Amino acid sequence: MSEVKFSKEHEWISLEGDVATIGITQHATEMLGDIVFAELPEKGSNVEKDGTAGVVESTKAASDVYTPVSGEVVDINEAIVDDPAKINEDPEGTAWFFKLKMKDISELDSLMNKEEYDKFAKESSS
Amino acid sequence: MEIKKTSLNKLHQDSQAKFVEFAGYEMPIQYSKGVIEEHKFTRSHAGIFDVSHMGQLFIYGNENLTSDLEKIFPLDLKNLQQNCSKYSFLMNEEAGIYDDLIITKLEDGYLIILNAACKEKDFEILSNILSKKYQMELSNDRALVAIQGPKAVEILNETISDVEKLTFMTGDWFDYNGQKLFVTRSGYTGEDGFEISILNDLAEEFTKSLIKKGAELIGLGARDTLRLEAGLCLYGHELDLNKTPVEANLKWAISKERLSNGGFVGSDKIINQIKEGAKQIRVGIKPEGRLIAREKTKIFNETELPIGEITSGTFGPSINGPIAMGYVDKEFSKIDTKILLEVRGKKHPANICKLPFYKKSYVKGAN
Incomplete structure (x- = not known):
């Protein structure tokens, strides 16, 4: 698996072949609080870089989930729809959101690495 | 400030x-x-x-x-x-x-x-x-x-x-x-x-x-x-200057002794509303599935005509599901009435339900 990359909208993405797995970051879940609802894109649908591809809701509010790259949705994680609390438990592991067959691998270039994201997250929350 | x-x-x-x-x-x-x-x-x-x-x-x-x-x-x-x-x-x-x-x-x-x-x-x-x-x-x-x-x-x-x-x-x-x-x-x-x-x-x-x-x-x-979960009103959400206690389904809080003679600020309107019935009334709402319908969500009847609006909506941790309160036209306020809630452009099924969602008994005295 390739290096995990991060977006300014607090999504993480990791690539295996041309299939990207996308979820929301630990930092995002800490800001949202307890997540009680998740909505995912439809399998087979196409999503565009920086477009909305889902929703998460905490007890307090709803937030859009964006996709950091374009592609076709090839898989979705139903487990987090059935039990959204899983997202708080393991956001950057088992609680991934969806998998995309990427159109253009170079879209990853504009994203942040772990170190850059940690710095960004720290600055944006202070 | x-x-x-x-x-x-x-x-x-x-x-x-x-x-x-x-x-x-x-x-x-x-x-x-x-x-x-x-x-x-x-x-x-x-x-x-x-x-x-x-x-x-x-x-x-x-x-x-x-x-x-x-x-x-x-x-x-x-x-x-x-x-x-x-x-x-x-x-x-x-x-x-x-x-x-x-x-x-x-x-x-x-x-x-x-x-x-x-x-x-x-x-x-x-x-x-x-x-x-x-x-x-x-x-x-x-x-x-x-x-x-x-x-x-x-x-x-x-x-x-x-x-x-x-x-x-x-x-x-x-x-x-x-x-x-x-x-x-x-x-x-x-x-x-x-x-x-x-x-x-x-x-x-x-x-x-x-x-x-x-x-x-x-x-x-x-x-x-x-x-x-306890079905209690929050000012600025269920209650404001555009709502009356009768519409808010809080008639129980008005002393019966005061309804016959009135004489308090707003009594004419209250007595009249109790007689005639309010046009809209506060109800409990349970969305089907896990969908959360927040404040200001539009409520529709089964034929998709607008009948009201949500005033509070969240996830109820003890209910382990979404709950809401809102105002609907009186004829749609009966328990188990099927309604639709418009969330992010789509209409989702929900039901009018009894309040409170969660009930415990209080330690009551003689009065």
């Missing part, structure tokens, strides 16, 4: 609170455990809520004060016993609600607990109606601490002996470290519990003593999910 802080602000900070501004005050929305855990802890043990931002209005006077307050509140205050509390409203002539409140009869007057965002305006309205005949004091030197949950009585009784003798919606003065506390058995979570009015200087030490005995601080986030 500078943000106001309650006398427990330092304790909140030390307890890793996340803060929000609420009605001009810096208040804890949650602590490190988070809303769901805090909610469940209150339902199973005892939660402590800093509600010092709420108004504590003392009005001193005798029978004349009682008669004058009956011209304002739809209550039978003459027959209210000393130390008994009632839920009521401050209304305009159209029965629109300025605020909802708890009023308690004291030996030498009344104590009225007001919403934080409304308290200054309420004070002005009440002073004008009472034309400054009575001494009125919107307390700045007292904190208000609530302890709620099944363990509340046991914990509080260890700190203030004999509070267990209070029954639901009664209060009394108690001694604590040589100072007088006013304690009522009441709250806004659907649990048994107490609200303690205490001098600012003593509030932190007092609260710490409750924490030592096993109670935990709970933020405004869980306070909201708790009150919504």
Whole structure:
């Protein structure tokens, strides 16, 4: 698996072949609080870089989930729809959101690495 | 304007609170455990809520004060016993609600607990109606601490002996470290519990003593999910100047004795609405599945005609599912009526349901 990359909208993405797995970051879940609802894109649908591809809701509010790259949705994680609390438990592991067959691998270039994201997250929350 | 802080602000900070501004005050929305855990802890043990931002209005006077307050509140205050509390409203002539409140009869007057965002305006309205005949004091030197949950009585009784003798919606003065506390058995979570009015200087030490005995601080986030599960109205959401107590389905809070003769602000409208029926009424709503319908969500009937709007909606941790309250046209207010909620451009099925969503029994007295 390739290096995990991060977006300014607090999504993480990791690539295996041309299939990207996308979820929301630990930092995002800490800001949202307890997540009680998740909505995912439809399998087979196409999503565009920086477009909305889902929703998460905490007890307090709803937030859009964006996709950091374009592609076709090839898989979705139903487990987090059935039990959204899983997202708080393991956001950057088992609680991934969806998998995309990427159109253009170079879209990853504009994203942040772990170190850059940690710095960004720290600055944006202070 | 500078943000106001309650006398427990330092304790909140030390307890890793996340803060929000609420009605001009810096208040804890949650602590490190988070809303769901805090909610469940209150339902199973005892939660402590800093509600010092709420108004504590003392009005001193005798029978004349009682008669004058009956011209304002739809209550039978003459027959209210000393130390008994009632839920009521401050209304305009159209029965629109300025605020909802708890009023308690004291030996030498009344104590009225007001919403934080409304308290200054309420004070002005009440002073004008009472034309400054009575001494009125919107307390700045007292904190208000609530302890709620099944363990509340046991914990509080260890700190203030004999509070267990209070029954639901009664209060009394108690001694604590040589100072007088006013304690009522009441709250806004659907649990048994107490609200303690205490001098600012003593509030932190007092609260710490409750924490030592096993109670935990709970933020405004869980306070909201708790009150919504209990089917209780929140001012600015279910209640405002465009809603009447009849529309809000709060007729039970209007004393029957006052409905025959009226004579309180808004009485004509109330009596008329009870006779004719209100056009819209507050209901409980359960969305199907896990979908959460927030405030301002549009409500439709099965043929997709608009029939109302959600006023509060969240996830109910003890219900383990989404819950909401809102106003719908009267003909769609029956329990089990199927409705549709428009969320993010799509209409989702939901049902009108009975309130409260969550019910426990209070410790009732003879009255």
